[in-house]
Amino acid sequence: MNPFSMGDGPIPRGGAADPVFAEPWEAQAFALVVALHDRGLFDWSEWAEALGAHTRRTGRAADYAAWLDTLEGLLAARDVTAPGLLAERRAAFARAAAATPHGAPILLANDPLWSGA
Numbered sequence: 398m399n400p401f402s403m404g405d406g407p408i409p410r411g412g413a414a415d416p417v418f419a420e421p422w423e424a425q426a427f428a429l430v431v432a433l434h435d436r437g438l439f440d441w442s443e444w445a446e447a448l449g450a451h452t453r454r455t456g457r458a459a460d461y462a463a464w465l466d467t468l469e470g471l472l473a474a475r476d477v478t479a480p481g482l483l484a485e486r487r488a489a490f491a492r493a494a495a496a497t498p499h500g501a502p503i504l505l506a507n508d509p510l511w512s513g514a
Contacts, residue, residue, distance in 0.1 A: 423461040430468055439471055447471055 418424040434444065444467075451467045452459050472478045493508040505511050 418461075426461045426464050426468070430464060433468070438475065438477070443471075 418427065430444065433439070434441065439447070447470065448459055448463065448467045451457075451463055451470065455463070455466075457463055469480075469483050473480045473483070489505055489508045489511055490503065492510060493505050494503045496507045496509055497503045
């Protein structure tokens, strides 16, 4: 059984019935890690070791931002994507966020330099 499977149920809830995910992007990060595991990019022991190494190296907790950093490292290490491409995408997202009105969804299409690639 997949230890991270959400099945068809609602967003996981913590002990105090608070959502496990504070923001929608956290749920997306979680789902992306599970999907890439399910497609064979890594097994759970590899994921745990990579996440643990990241937290030891940075001294940060294993929050969802650490999950994203760890996932990006695994993608680059396995030549799934280049670190430069990830940096370009982060910059595009930052520009899109700056150009997006408060309260509206941030879309890469809002990046003034975005070409849709």
